[in-house]
Amino acid sequence: MDLFSESEDQNRKTSIGNCLIEYKKASSILTPASGFMSSYDFTLNPYSGCSFGCTYCYAAFFSRSEEQRNNWGLWLQVKENALSLIKKYRNKGLRNKIIYMSSVTDPYQPIEKEMEITRSILKELLEYHQPRLVIQTRSPIVLRDIDLLSRFQNIQVNMTITTDSEKVRKIFEPLCPSNDSRIKAIKEINDAGIKSCITMTPLLPVLDPESFAIKLKNTGLTNFIIQPFHTEKGKFIAGTRSAAMNLIKELDWTDEKYKMTEEILLNHIPNLGIGKEGFKPI
Ligand code: SF4
Numbered sequence: 001m002d003l004f005s006e007s008e009d010q011n012r013k014t015s016i017g018n019c020l021i022e023y024k025k026a027s028s029i030l031t032p033a034s035g036f037m038s039s040y041d042f043t044l045n046p047y048s049g050c051s052f053g054c055t056y057c058y059a060a061f062f063s064r065s066e067e068q069r070n071n072w073g074l075w076l077q078v079k080e081n082a083l084s085l086i087k088k089y090r091n092k093g094l095r096n097k098i099i100y101m102s103s104v105t106d107p108y109q110p111i112e113k114e115m116e117i118t119r120s121i122l123k124e125l126l127e128y129h130q131p132r133l134v135i136q137t138r139s140p141i142v143l144r145d146i147d148l149l150s151r152f153q154n155i156q157v158n159m160t161i162t163t164d165s166e167k168v169r170k171i172f173e174p175l176c177p178s179n180d181s182r183i184k185a186i187k188e189i190n191d192a193g194i195k196s197c198i199t200m201t202p203l204l205p206v207l208d209p210e211s212f213a214i215k216l217k218n219t220g221l222t223n224f225i226i227q228p229f230h231t232e233k234g235k236f237i238a239g240t241r242s243a244a245m246n247l248i249k250e251l252d253w254t255d256e257k258y259k260m261t262e263e264i265l266l267n268h269i270p271n272l273g274i275g276k277e278g279f280k281p282i
Pocket residue numbers: 050051052053054057058059060103104105106138
């Protein structure tokens with residue numbers, strides 16, 4: 001995890017809705033990748049915390065304090081010196097290093113529209129580094145950067161799409177963009193000739209697997225990754241666990257249902273990547 005320098009001004013704060021935004025100077029921006037991310041050299045997180053606050057988010061466990069863990073989704077730290085930290089790598093050989101952006105936040109937070117932290121990092125990586133870059137997001141704001149993305153020699157954009165149901169999405173990911181807006185966005189990126197992937201990580205309950213599979217296939221993408229959803233893992237924000245569990249029960253979302261959905265997806269998408277193996281850069 002990136003650590004923040006205590007000596008810098010740590011006090012600038014604002015809020016958007018219920019989310020407290022802090023502006024921080026980070027001491028590092030690239031973290032050597034390990035564990036689930038071991039196919040990559042580095043992870044890159046332009047923000048700390050995440051205002052999308054998905055109720056099951058595993059990243060919450062990497063928070064620095066219990067308070068942050070408990071309030072996941074209600075705080076976001078902007079690494080306002082991210083660009084200057086990346087610039088320090090100009091002579092260190094990031095060319096062809098495999099970078100995953102981002103592992104414990106979404107690089108396209110709503111505030112990215114005005115902050116342009118991620119955009120500034122992309123410009124720097126494009127001009128001076130040319131790494132192999134994998135972007136992971138669930139936000140159509142990524143469309144803003146197509147002009148830069150299309151100029152990378154080796155880039156992949158992963159869009160997380162977890163269900164076909166807005167009802168399910170609103171319970172598990174109430175602050176995230178709609179399913180359809182994400183599908184539309186990744187289709188547009190793929191149509192622009194940028195290597196694209198839909199990551200169903202985790203796959204939440206799906207109401208109509210057959211239609212979902214066809215809808216995904218009709219995007220024209222050929223890369224998909226699936227991973228099961230574990231109700232016992234992750235960080236459920238107070239009050240959401242019971243709603244999520246009730247829905248899982250109501251929809252009878254069992255291991256068998258997951259397997260059946262996976263099979264239907266495989267019928268339509270033969271090269272469906274599964275779990276960690278599927279998560280390797282394409
Ligand atoms: S967008 Fe990603 S990092 Fe943010 S809360 Fe959701 S799962 Fe976690």
